[in-house]
Amino acid sequence: MHILVLGAAGMVGRKLVDRLLRDGRLGPTDITRLTLQDVVAPARPATDIAVEVVTGDAADAAMAARLVASKPDVIFHLAAIVSGEAEADFDKGYRINLDGTRYLIDAIRAVGGGYRPRLVFTSSIAVFGAPFPERIGDEFLSAPLTSYGTQKAIGELLISDYTRKGLFDGISIRLPTICVRPGLPNKAASGFFSNIIREPLAGKEAVLPVSDDVMHWHASPRSAVGFLIHAGTMDTGPIGPRRALSMPGLAATVGEQIAALERVAGRNVTARIRREPDPTIMGIVAGWPRDFVTARALNLGFTTAEKTFDDIIRIHIEDELGGKFVD
Amino acid sequence: MHILVLGAAGMVGRKLVDRLLRDGRLGPTDITRLTLQDVVAPARPATDIAVEVVTGDAADAAMAARLVASKPDVIFHLAAIVSGEAEADFDKGYRINLDGTRYLIDAIRAVGGGYRPRLVFTSSIAVFGAPFPERIGDEFLSAPLTSYGTQKAIGELLISDYTRKGLFDGISIRLPTICVRPGLPNKAASGFFSNIIREPLAGKEAVLPVSDDVMHWHASPRSAVGFLIHAGTMDTGPIGPRRALSMPGLAATVGEQIAALERVAGRNVTARIRREPDPTIMGIVAGWPRDFVTARALNLGFTTAEKTFDDIIRIHIEDELGGKFVD
Numbered sequence: 001m002h003i004l005v006l007g008a009a010g011m012v013g014r015k016l017v018d019r020l021l022r023d024g025r026l027g028p029t030d031i032t033r034l035t036l037q038d039v040v041a042p043a044r045p046a047t048d049i050a051v052e053v054v055t056g057d058a059a060d061a062a063m064a065a066r067l068v069a070s071k072p073d074v075i076f077h078l079a080a081i082v083s084g085e086a087e088a089d090f091d092k093g094y095r096i097n098l099d100g101t102r103y104l105i106d107a108i109r110a111v112g113g114g115y116r117p118r119l120v121f122t123s124s125i126a127v128f129g130a131p132f133p134e135r136i137g138d139e140f141l142s143a144p145l146t147s148y149g150t151q152k153a154i155g156e157l158l159i160s161d162y163t164r165k166g167l168f169d170g171i172s173i174r175l176p177t178i179c180v181r182p183g184l185p186n187k188a189a190s191g192f193f194s195n196i197i198r199e200p201l202a203g204k205e206a207v208l209p210v211s212d213d214v215m216h217w218h219a220s221p222r223s224a225v226g227f228l229i230h231a232g233t234m235d236t237g238p239i240g241p242r243r244a245l246s247m248p249g250l251a252a253t254v255g256e257q258i259a260a261l262e263r264v265a266g267r268n269v270t271a272r273i274r275r276e277p278d279p280t281i282m283g284i285v286a287g288w289p290r291d292f293v294t295a296r297a298l299n300l301g302f303t304t305a306e307k308t309f310d311d312i313i314r315i316h317i318e319d320e321l322g323g324k325f326v327d
Numbered sequence: 328m329h330i331l332v333l334g335a336a337g338m339v340g341r342k343l344v345d346r347l348l349r350d351g352r353l354g355p356t357d358i359t360r361l362t363l364q365d366v367v368a369p370a371r372p373a374t375d376i377a378v379e380v381v382t383g384d385a386a387d388a389a390m391a392a393r394l395v396a397s398k399p400d401v402i403f404h405l406a407a408i409v410s411g412e413a414e415a416d417f418d419k420g421y422r423i424n425l426d427g428t429r430y431l432i433d434a435i436r437a438v439g440g441g442y443r444p445r446l447v448f449t450s451s452i453a454v455f456g457a458p459f460p461e462r463i464g465d466e467f468l469s470a471p472l473t474s475y476g477t478q479k480a481i482g483e484l485l486i487s488d489y490t491r492k493g494l495f496d497g498i499s500i501r502l503p504t505i506c507v508r509p510g511l512p513n514k515a516a517s518g519f520f521s522n523i524i525r526e527p528l529a530g531k532e533a534v535l536p537v538s539d540d541v542m543h544w545h546a547s548p549r550s551a552v553g554f555l556i557h558a559g560t561m562d563t564g565p566i567g568p569r570r571a572l573s574m575p576g577l578a579a580t581v582g583e584q585i586a587a588l589e590r591v592a593g594r595n596v597t598a599r600i601r602r603e604p605d606p607t608i609m610g611i612v613a614g615w616p617r618d619f620v621t622a623r624a625l626n627l628g629f630t631t632a633e634k635t636f637d638d639i640i641r642i643h644i645e646d647e648l649g650g651k652f653v654d
Contacts, residue, residue: 090492129568141468143487143569150488154481160470161477165417241456242470 001026002033003232004067006058006104007078009038011181012122012224016076019225021047026074027233037067038079059100064107071111074118074232075168077104083126083148084189090147097151105158109167119159119170120231123244125217127153127174130287138246138296145287156244163243171231171239173302176219176249176292179257180316189284193218196254197261197313200272203326209278212255215290219249220315223304230302239300248302251291252309260309264317268327328353329360330559331394333385333431334405336365338508339449339551343403346552348374353401354560364394365406386427391434398438401445401559402495404431410453410475411516417474424478432485436494446486446497447558450571452544454480454501457614465573465623472614483571490570498558498566500629503546503576503619506584507643516611520545523581524588524640527599530653536605539582542617546576547642549632557629566627575629578618579636587636591644595654 003026007013017036025031036042037054044053056063058079068075079100086093101121108117126149127142142153152174159170181194192209193216199206219227227247239245252260262270294302306312317325330353334340344363352358363369364381371380383390385406395402406427413420428448435444453476454469469480479501486497508521519536520543526533546554554574566572579587589597621629633639644652 139468141466141569142484144484145491145568147488147492150484153484157469157471157477157480157484161474164472165474241472242468 001029002072004035004072004075008036008042013078059096064103068107086148101155119168121172123152123172123174135291137293160243172244174246176217179218182320200269201325209281215253217249245297248294264313328356329399331362331399331402335363335369340405386423391430413475428482446495448499450479450499450501462618464620487570499571501573503544506545509647527596528652536608542580544576572624575621591640
């Protein structure tokens with residue numbers, strides 16, 4: 001089986017590639033070939049599997065044609081610029097997040113000859129915008145309040161329509177906010193949800209710009225990779241024509257996050273969180289989803305790796321910190 | 328006031344232009360200039376108002392730039408190919424209905440210098456796809472089952488995002504199926520809803536391809552023009568960021584349509600309807616909306632010209648047939 005990953009150098013992309021190489025298979029099928037694309041060079045993994053690394057902008061028709069010319073069986077499309085950057089650079093957001101997706105799907109279509117790969121598109125809960133019900137269900141409208149969310153919602157519509165037309169077998173998975181996001185903060189306005197866990201565990205101070213009662217929808221990076229793998233292997237027949245699914249997650253307030261951190265790592269760690277309210281960030285976050293009912297995804301076999309926010313912190317310590325943190 | 332109408336030669340476009348010329352004003356403001364675009368030459372109306380007729384494909388960046396260069400105050404964007412054609416010609420549908428809309432909105436944005444026109448985009452109830460509740464509310468998801476519906480849903484998302492960014496003052500109005508559609512049948516699969524009224528009133532036979540209990544959501548051409556005028560003049564402040572609105576209409580079964588036709592025009596007329604079930608059309612129609620709760624639009628002052636389906640037939644006889652029909 002040949003797998004193509006667009007956006008392979010991103011946080012989720014790297015973790016997905018690690019998992020694919022560790023498993024050596026996707027579902028029951030051995031992986032024989034892996035093509036990794038990103039605008040920055042993806043790391044070339046040490047593996048027996050044939051790996052091609054492609055460095056370049058995905059929002060380019062020629063690049064898209066090149067990537068699908070060898071007819072990968074499964075395509076994970078994770079290439080995107082994040083919400084903060086898409087909001088700051090309107091043209092770039094539309095070029096990468098909308099045009100890039102269109103180039104890809106039109107390139108797949110252009111291959112022809114019965115080529116009909118599985119296409120997994122990473123969407124986001126940013127397709128939803130306030131006001132919404134306390135818990136967002138599977139039939140709630142996409143009314144994004146960011147350009148990023150708009151671009152993801154458009155991608156979902158395209159994936160569903162092209163799938164309906166038999167041009168590929170697509171599925172869009174709306175990832176919760178990934179927590180704990182490892183590494184350095186990126187330009188996402190949601191960064192603080194991870195910062196307040198990751199930085200204190202590393203002995204560093206973290207700024208909390210919102211109040212403790214802000215609730216949000218989280219999943220661990222391990223869960224995100226699990227969603228992708230499931231989307232890449234599942235029987236798509238039962239999904240029906242609505243190919244966009246809100247992924248399961250965990251609703252937690254910032255206060256609950258901090259309480260979990262204290263249970264897992266102690267008071268010395270939580271003492272490193274400095275409350276510094278930022279009206280701009282509070283305004284942005286007020287328009288974000290808080291909680292979901294993800295009945296369709298659960299019925300279709302999507303599951304999280306965590307049951308509590310304590311688990312999310314433990315997964316971070318296990319997967320990123322080698323089981324240790326700075327007390 | 329300078330008004331631009333894209334798709335001015337279409338059925339709704341022509342009726343909108345007629346109304347604008349009859350009124351001589353849009354809301355409280357005199358119309359001083361009218362630019363009419365369509366791919367087929369729009370009729371040049373006899374009027375004192377300065378009218379420019381532009382013939383050419385709207386899905387063209389240069390054309391879009393030319394149309395907005397003179398900074399029209401209000402833009403009615405009705406240019407589209409219909410559902411049946413967009414389904415049959417995938418490329419053409421995306422080119423006209425999606426790319427065309429993007430060229431227009433990007434051309435508006437490129438004018439700059441504080442130019443921020445009112446943009447009225449005609450969307451459709453085709454943005455909804457089955458399964459749906461008995462009555463579709465304002466928070467129900469767009470899950471179209473046609474490429475046309477997909478393209479309209481994408482247009483709505485773009486209009487909302489560009490409006491949020493202050494690039495223009497946009498509003499998308501989801502028209503019900505227009506009934507009674509005058510003139511010759513077009514390629515829309517919904518044609519029979521009008522055919523079974525229009526053709527018998529003209530002394531001709533009409534084919535009914537579905538069963539009498541099929542319910543659908545209708546508005547007269549007069550109502551559609553009223554929605555457009557209101558969308559072009561209303562205070563958009565109270566709309567908020569969700570700039571797409573399902574328009575009010577009238578839910579009627581085919582049986583109720585025929586009963587209304589009999590009340591208005593008699594049995595000789597309804598006898599011209601020939602029942603000839605078509606499984607293909609029945610399948611398509613099964614995925615269509617039946618009834619709506621359009622609370623947002625009603626609260627924002629959108630109103631229909633008809634209270635019953637009898638009114639819809641009377642409006643057709645009045646506006647299209649000079650008050651007479653073939654008994």
